[in-house]
Amino acid sequence: SALPRQEFERIRDQMIDLDIAVVTLPAANLYLQGRSHDMLPPRGLTRVAELIRAGVAIATASDNIQDPFVPTGSGDMLEIARWTLLAGHLRGDELATAYDMITAIPARMMNLTDYGIREGAWADLIVTDCEDVSALVGGGPDCIQVLAKGRPVAAPASPAMEAIRALEDVP
Template sequence: MLVSPGFLDAHQHLDKTGVLPFTPNPSGTLQGAREAFAKYARTAGPNDIRKRAMRTIRRCLSRGTTAIRSHVNVDKDAGFHGIETLAGVRDRAQDDIILQLVAFMTPHPGQDFDWLAENIDRAVALADAVGGTPAVSEDPPRYLDMLFSAAVKAGKPVDLHLDEHLKADVHLLDAALERVERFGMQGRTVFSHVSVLSALPRKEFQRIAERLRALDVGVVTLPAANLYLQGRDAEMLPPRGLTRVAELYRAGVTIATASDNIQDPFVPTGSGDMLEIARWTLLAGHLRGDELTAAHRMITTAPARLMGLGKDYGLRAGARADFVVTNCVDTDTLVAGGPDRTFVFSRGRLVSQSATETFGLKEDA
C-alpha cells in the first residue's frame, strides 16, 4: 500500500463548473468560451452555483483531492453571486476539504475601470487571493497595478491568468514580474497558464525563467484548457498550447498542474481526477518517463507551496492529516496507471473509498 499526501488542485473555476449544457461554444476558442459564460453568468443564481460547485467538489474529494483553489469571476455580468456563494461553501466545507478562493476581477472589452476599482476591496475581503487576466484588459499596466495594490492592502497573494495565448510579441511577463518586485510580492505570486513561454525564442525563455526563479514566482500549467482552446487557427501543425513545463521544472521554477475548467465552455470534459491531469501534464508537457515522480510533485508538494499550505500539509506530525492510501507500490505506479483501491482521508477521517473489481478473466486455479 502507498500513502500519498492529498492531491491538490491549484486552479479551478467552481463558479463555471458543469455549465456545458447551457453555454455552447461552437468556435471552441477562448474568446468564444468567455462570451458564452458571460451571457450565462447574468442569470446564474446562488442555488445554481452552489449545487454545481458541490457536485464537483464531492467528485474531486472522492478522487483524492483534499484542497482546491478556485478562481471566481467578479465583474458586471457575474456580480458577487459567485464569490459570496462559494465563500459560504468554503466555510462550511472546511472540515472535509480546503477551499481557497481567488477574486477573479474579470475585465471585459469596453468595461471601464470604475466598477472594478469600486468593488475590488469588497471582493478581496471574501477571497483568499487576488487574480485577473491582464491580457484582456484595455490598459494592462493600470490593471496590474490595481490588482497588486489590492493584494498588498489586504495582505493576500496574487494569482494571475497570464498570457494564455501564443503571441510572442505581446506578452506581459516582464510587466508582471516588475510588479512582483516593486510591490514586494516575491514568494506570494503565481502565474497560471503562461502559454506564451512556448512561443518565445529559447534565450528569451531562459531569461524569463531565471527571473521567475529569482523572484520566487510559481507557475501553474493547465493542460486540459490549453490543449483544447489554443491553436485552433493554425492551418498546419497546431501547437499543444502549454507552457514549457519540462524546462521550467528543470530550471528550478516551482510548477504545479491543475484541472482549470471542468465541463464548461472552456473545457467540455473533466473528472476531478488529479492523477489524470498529472498524466496529461507528463505527456503534453514533454516530461520524460523517468519523471513520473515530478508529475506527482506537481499535484502535491508544488501546489502546496504555491497555495501557502505550509506545515498543515504533508505526511508529518502536526499536519492536517489529509492523505490518500492506494494499492500502488510507489508514486511512479500511481501516476502511470492509477490505483484499483483508494481511501481518502481528511483531518484523519475516512471521507471516501472506492475499488475497481473485475469479475471476468480470472487466473487459472
C-alpha cells in the same frame, strides 16, 4: 512557449532569480489553444519540462471541469498530472515530478506550513495499493480510498481496502 529560445531563457532566468512560480492548466490549454492552426497546432502549454528542470516551481492544475472551456474531466488531480506529463514533454522517469506538481509544489507555493503526513495533520489524503508515486501516476491504483479530515468519503474500492474502514473509528 511561443517565444524564441533566447527570450524564453532570459525570462526563465529572471523567474529563477525572483523566485516566481508558475501554474499550468493543461486541460484548458490543450482544449482551447491552437484551434486556428492548419498544421502542427501548438499544445498551448508553457515549457513545462524546461522550466521544472531549470528549477522553476511549476504546479499543474485544472480550473475547468466539464464546462464550456473544458468538456471533460473528473476533478482527479492524478489525471491532470498525467496530462501534464504527456503534453508538457516530461520524461518517463519524471512521473514523481508530475506527482510533485500536484502535491508538494503547490503546497510550497501557497506557503502551507503544516502540509504533509505527520501527527495532528488534517489527514486529507488518498490511500492506494500503488507501490510508489511513479506507479500511481503511471498507471493508477486498482484500489483507492479517499479520506477527508481522516474520514473515508467513499466506500473502499475493493476488499483489499477494508482495513481503511477502521479509520472511521479514529477520532
